[in-house]
Amino acid sequence: MNYIQNRKIFFSISLILIAICFAAMGINYVGGRGLLNYDIEFSGGSILHLDLMTDFNVETEIMPLVIEYLGDDSAVIQLVPDTHQIMITTKTTDATMRTEFVKQVQKELNLTGNIILAEDSVSPTISTELQANAMYAIVLGSILMLIYIWVRFKDFKFGAAAVVALVHDVLIMLFVYAVFRVPINNSFIAAILTIIGYSINDTIIVFDRIRENRRVIGGSDEEVINKSISQTLTRSINTSITTLIMVALLNICGTASVREFAFPLVIGVISGTYSSIFIASPVWFEMRKIAKRMRKKATT
Structure with missing residues (x-):
């Protein structure tokens, strides 16, 4: 499969879901139900x-x-x-x-x-503090991951592409919380951070193979990315399926509070796998194209 040639289709699917997310939040807000369904830990x-x-x-x-x-x-x-x-x-x-x-x-x-x-x-004071801490945790985690990937791969574009994929996963999770009105509570923070960690691990596996194939087999960026994703695809899917089986059982057999955590995780695992395969590497490809174009302009 030519992942790079079809990247606009993958980007469009994600943008449509994200647009639905913001539309649902707007409809909820206009209807007086709030942007999201905040539990008492967040709303008081x-x-x-x-x-x-x-x-x-x-x-x-x-x-x-x-x-x-x-x-x-x-x-x-x-x-x-x-x-x-x-x-x-x-x-x-x-x-x-x-x-x-x-x-x-x-x-x-x-x-x-x-x-x-x-x-x-x-009290609302405590709930405001919880909201702030949730945002700090997500932002700080993303920044630290950006720095780690930048240092590891010696290429800022790898780190930036990984962060774009993480932002994608967070927005898809918000899509679930907005459309299905899943309560926003401490489980929300745990679910978001869990998916960020899961997704970045899968993304790094693909990036590692891209770096290795660029050095060993060479070729154009498009050829290297397509080959690298194909080589890691089975591993990514098998890992996701085994994780989904356990999380789905939690969602089916768990109590109400457990299901509030497990259901978003089911969507998050799917989203994290999708972004690692279809979003992160194509975004890196686009960044490489822009960088080459800028260097070409600078030399002429």
Whole structure:
């Protein structure tokens, strides 16, 4: 397969997905749901741990009260196994609203006494700090990888192309979070950094083969890149398939919190493999073309 000849097709596929990502974020924002579905760790909110002491139905008895008295139709209600306890994660920070909600739950289920086992709040100040730390981690990680690849390959263009591929993977992950409204929480930071590490490892394998083939077999950049990708393709696909099997099992068999981490990883592994094969090397090829054109102009 001539990867370089078809590079515009690969670039177009990625640009379409990224455009859909920003469109989805815009639609969500205009609809009043926020650019992304921030969990309470990022937007602020509270967690209520209640012991209802009797049988109940979450969908017909509890969730309608959450929507009416807490004003949060995206609240997460988790059942504590083998008990009558529930954990309610809501974006509501108003203590008065929470108190009224608890009173209505007691009234609905004919409960008396204190049913609140624990009540924790996450302030907007803490959530702002988490958002900043997430951005710092992603930006700092990308810069350090750029420096490492630049030093290792003695060519800034390799590092720059790898960073472009990483930015591509981050945007594809944002596409998943924006379109499927996956909650943005601490798992988001872990998922993004995991995929960045996974993707850069695969990209370096391809770049290593390109560097080796340039020295051993020579030829044009297009021939070297096509041959190098073909030689590493089986390894890349086999590695991705084995990783996907385990992550997919986590997504199928895991709890809700595990699925929030595993589902983006499934997409991230696919995106990381795609960018390593179809984005990073073609971007390096384009940078080489631009550099040659600039040198030619400088000498004439």
